[in-house]
Amino acid sequence: MKRSLRLSLLALLALAPAVQAADLLVDNVNGYTLDSHGKLQHFQALLVDQGKVIATGSHAELASRAGDAKVIDGHGKTLLPGLIDAHGHVLELGYARNNVDLAGTKSLDEALAKVKAYAAAHPEAKWILGSGWNQEIWKLGRFPTAKELDTAVADRPVWLSRVDGHAGWANSAAIKLAGVDKASKDPNGGRIERDAGGNPTGVFVDGATALIDAKVPPPTPQQKAAALDTALAEMASVGLTGVGDAGIDLANYELYRQYADQHKLTARIYAMIRGTGDDFDTISKDGPLIGYGNDFLTVRAVKLFADGALGSRGAAMLAPYSDDPHNRGLLFLKPAELTAEIGKALGKGYQVAVHAIGDHANREVLDSYAAAYKTHPDGIARRNRVEHAQIVSLKDIPRFVPLQLIASMQPTHATSDMNMAEDRIGHERIKGAYAWQRFLKQGTIVAGGSDFPVESPNPFYGLYSAITREDHAGQPPGGWYPDQDMTPAEALRAFTLDAAYAEHAENTLGTLEPGKWADFILIDHDIFKDPASKIWNTKVLQTWVGGKQVYAAQD
Structure with a gap:
């Protein structure tokens, strides 16, 4: 009888979920991940140890396996794998934000006002640099000109990259410093925009941007x-x-x-x-x-x-x-x-x-x-x-x-x-x-x-x-x-x-499959159930990389 009871107890213990080494349990979430075949999976909790995923699953299943892990309550918010941008330009993003940022400007006048304000706020800058302009949004029907840029800043060279990075807009001081004039030839793979007389008008396309770039001081380590x-x-x-x-x-x-x-x-x-x-x-x-x-x-x-x-x-x-x-x-x-x-x-x-x-x-x-x-x-x-x-x-x-x-x-x-x-x-x-x-x-x-x-x-x-x-x-x-x-x-x-x-x-x-890095985000709504019109306005609440939080939205 005793032997039979002992065997029964052992069998029950074998069936019970084992407490697993874990240092983080993200619980009470509306979680989504793809599996290795790209099929969408849903879960309520995420278990992590040493920065890597142990499991995703139900609250009951993973809470019983979490042991002494730190518990993060997701308050029912949607959890997704961390998003990866396959093609970006990291330092250029930083420069765009730290220099004159013309992204989103709706008109030439608005862009010129931004350039003028930045120059006034940075009297120490030997060059005024920036990016993000788009003449299509401004509905100019043409490229902007150096003369127009001179009305914002004329005392220092100005060099502004187009939104796509494949053209640049210079003022007259920058063009003069680069030694570009009517006699300058278009470089291989590039084009200098010109007026009817052949004079440079201020925009340099693709390979021609190097003519101005060569004169721009390189950024400091700082x-x-x-x-x-x-x-x-x-x-x-x-x-x-x-x-x-x-x-x-x-x-x-x-x-x-x-x-x-x-x-x-x-x-x-x-x-x-x-x-x-x-x-x-x-x-x-x-x-x-x-x-x-x-x-x-x-x-x-x-x-x-x-x-x-x-x-x-x-x-x-x-x-x-x-x-x-x-x-x-x-x-x-x-x-x-x-x-x-x-x-x-x-x-x-x-x-x-x-x-x-x-x-x-x-x-x-x-x-x-x-x-x-x-x-x-x-x-x-x-x-x-x-x-x-x-x-x-x-x-x-x-x-x-x-x-x-x-x-x-x-x-x-x-x-x-x-x-x-x-x-x-x-x-x-x-x-x-x-x-x-x-x-x-x-x-x-x-x-x-x-x-x-x-x-x-x-x-x-x-x-x-x-x-x-x-x-x-x-x-x-x-x-x-x-x-x-x-x-x-x-x-x-x-x-x-x-x-x-x-x-x-x-x-x-x-994905958030076992053994992968626990890179994930919490967002403010369900992008799979809410109207698609809401997706672009999604707010990120938390960002985690390797099981460590790197961002939290301010309340």
């Missing part, structure tokens, strides 16, 4: 650190726990290493080295840097450029622009040059990510990948990427599959560009533009991003655009070319699991 601090704080506040930084130099690399060593990174950085020149040679001498500082810094990709941007008509098109019949945009490299750069990066063991906006640029990129794979056949498995893949010929979209390319796309570009995109390229070519479903249906991975500070770093803007293809006023009703919109689960996947996959990190990031 300015770089301040920019990184500003960017990290904003990223945390909007729920970004990771970002693919699309184009860093050696100084940026060294700053990231320093911050990782000092445990000051509050988001995971997947950095792409800009180009295959001297900085690449220095950074890559010991091969890719993977998972540095507890997976806070990885440098295993190279960013290349094939063309410019649509808004400045620098995107390289197969046929002329519909609204500028003498212009096909700008290709930055000859096909053989692009193939060589891809081959150099692949040969050193790096993933390649190539910026391509126009259909001509995208075709050149596809051709160059195919050519590079002939000499580097192992490179095809490197999860190479086309950054933007914004306007692709319908004949070329299927080529992404055999080339095993990831389409790294930014949903907010569609809703920002819809006011001018069809004017630029016409009704037929628009069918291959911002064509998310055409890629998804053929099995191509779509990694979601924003290209911040070109767009807002707020990933809920991207989720909203992906799902609705409407602007924040709900226009156009039903969405712009709605056949290409994403489901809520597809959109979440683009900014979590597939963004992680694009970084070779789907086994450690992107």
Whole structure:
């Protein structure tokens, strides 16, 4: 009898959930995550130990396993995996916020007033620098001019990057300092905007921006650190726990290493080295840097450029622009040059990510990948990427599959560009533009991003655009070319699991599965049950990276 009772007790103990080593229980949440197959899962509690997920499940199940873990009451709020922006520019975000920020200005006069006020507040600044202007929003029908900028600041050089980073606006002092005049030739891959007499009018497109950039004093170490601090704080506040930084130099690399060593990174950085020149040679001498500082810094990709941007008509098109019949945009490299750069990066063991906006640029990129794979056949498995893949010929979209390319796309570009995109390229070519479903249906991975500070770093803007293809006023009703919109689960996947996959990190990031890093956010409403119109206005309440809180909203 005693032996039978003892065996029964042992059997019951074996069935009872074991108390597990854990240091954090996030309880009473409306939790969502994808599983490794991309299927949406729901849970009430999240159990974490040493920064990694032990389990998700019901309150009853995980509370019994939590032991002495610290308990966070989620008060029924929605919990999501931390969001990953597959393509942003971290220091540029910080500089944009710390310098003249023209993003969102509605008119030329408003922008000039901002420049004038900033200059007055910074009399010590030798140059007035800024970014974010967009002549399309101002409805100018043309680029702004140096003479107009002179009315705001004439005593110092002013240099303002366009919202897409592919053009710059200079005042007369900056143009004079750079030595640019009527006799100056357009550089390869660039264009100086001119008046009827051939004189520079103040805007420099793509490769021509280097003429002014060469005279701008480089940022000091203090300015770089301040920019990184500003960017990290904003990223945390909007729920970004990771970002693919699309184009860093050696100084940026060294700053990231320093911050990782000092445990000051509050988001995971997947950095792409800009180009295959001297900085690449220095950074890559010991091969890719993977998972540095507890997976806070990885440098295993190279960013290349094939063309410019649509808004400045620098995107390289197969046929002329519909609204500028003498212009096909700008290709930055000859096909053989692009193939060589891809081959150099692949040969050193790096993933390649190539910026391509126009259909001509995208075709050149596809051709160059195919050519590079002939000499580097192992490179095809490197999860190479086309950054933007914004306007692709319908004949070329299927080529992404055999080339095993990831389409790294930014949903907010569609809703920002819809006011001018069809004017630029016409009704037929628009069918291959911002064509998310055409890629998804053929099995191509779509990694979601924003290209911040070109767009807002707020990933809920991207989720909203992906799902609705409407602007924040709900226009156009039903969405712009709605056949290409994403489901809520597809959109979440683009900014979590597939963004992680694009970084070779789907086994450690992107979902809240056991063994992965506990990167998660709490938000103020249920994006899967509430009207889609609310998504862009989502408020992030808390952001956690590796089981540590890095942001809390102020009440």
